[in-house]
Amino acid sequence: MVGARKGAARRLMTAAVVGLGLLTAAPAAMAQDVLVLAAASTKNAVEKLAGQFKAKTGVAITSSFAASSALAKQIENGAPADLFISADLDWMDYLQKRNLIKVDSRVSLLGNELVVIAPKGSTLKPDLKPGGDLPALLGDGRLATGDPSNVPVGKYAQAALESFGQWAQIEPKLARTDNVRAALALVSRGEAPLGIVYRTDAAVDPGVAVVGVFPPGSHPAIVFPVALTATTTNANAVKFLDFLKSPEGLAVFQEFGFVPAPKLP
Incomplete structure (x- = not known):
């Protein structure tokens, strides 16, 4: 009888220890997002x-x-x-x-790389260099890119176009967007004939094609x-x-x- 009582007590103690272990382990198991x-x-x-x-x-x-x-x-x-x-x-x-x-x-x-994109199937192919034809290719259309006042892709774009001597011609034709993916979407939907985005953005949208790549020296790394x-x-x-x-x-x-x-x- 005494042995039975000792066995029961031992089992209760074991259960208590296991339970305590579960309680102390619970916070560690709760992964913080x-x-x-x-x-x-x-x-x-x-x-x-x-x-x-x-x-x-x-x-x-x-x-x-x-x-x-x-x-x-x-x-x-x-x-x-x-x-x-x-x-x-x-x-x-x-x-x-x-x-x-x-x-x-x-x-x-x-x-990353800075590229010019056009809607898939477009025949536009700008010559990206000083004296190139990018302003002429736009015609009455707009160039979609991030707002150069604060969006990084737009700042890179402005620097590249300034290095080509084309910023003054193109600035009035900019479609300034809140971020690079918004510029990508404008070109993909055909609402802008050309856009400047990163190569990685162009790669995820089948509705656009890369039609030009800016030389690395034309803008900050x-x-x-x-x-x-x-x-x-x-x-x-x-x-x-x-x-x-x-x-x-x-x-x-x-x-x-x-x-x-x-x-x-």
């Missing part, structure tokens, strides 16, 4: 990477895509975010000067930096950043047409 604000042109690649990361770790990635300028302003205004991927150095610098990113986490992640926000305490954000920088992560970006970040002087 990662909030990513990323340049619109990275959408397809980041979404694929998010799916792969979740499959590996169980951690969900919640992403918001827009122009880098809009996302940087959101972070400045206190929007919750763990990670920021910019389409140029300027908007990452903007946050860094305001102490809104973790500087030691910042890295130049990707590069295209660099996509990434960094953790200053306020994040999310350990999973560090893991996702490491995944983006890994050979596996970079291979996915290359699958969508991105290239390694150019080495800057």
Whole structure:
């Protein structure tokens, strides 16, 4: 009888220890989602990477895509975010000067190419050089690209057109969009005869064709930096950043047409 009582007590104690273990393990098992604000042109690649990361770790990635300028302003205004991927150095610098990113986490992640697109089947093929025919090819149509006052692709486009001496002719014909994907859509729908986007954007829309590539020296090097926000305490954000920088992560970006970040002087 005494032995039976001791056995029962032992079983109760074991159950209590197991139960306590489950309670203490529960918070660790609750994976914290990662909030990513990323340049619109990275959408397809980041979404694929998010799916792969979740499959590996169980951690969900919640992403918001827009122009880098809009996302940087959101972070400045206190929007919750763990990670920021910019389409140029300027908007990452903007946050860094305001102490809104973790500087030691910042890295130049990707590069890209600046291209001219036309609706699929178009016969337009601009000669991209000083004295070229891009202004004439537009005729009464508009050139779709991001707003050069704040959207990175538009800033690159302005620099390239200025280097060709064509900015004054083309500026009045711009269809200024809030982000690069909006410019892509205008051309894909045939609402603009030509547009300037990144090669990676052109690659994901079957409704457009690349009809010209700007020489790299005609505009500042295209660099996509990434960094953790200053306020994040999310350990999973560090893991996702490491995944983006890994050979596996970079291979996915290359699958969508991105290239390694150019080495800057």
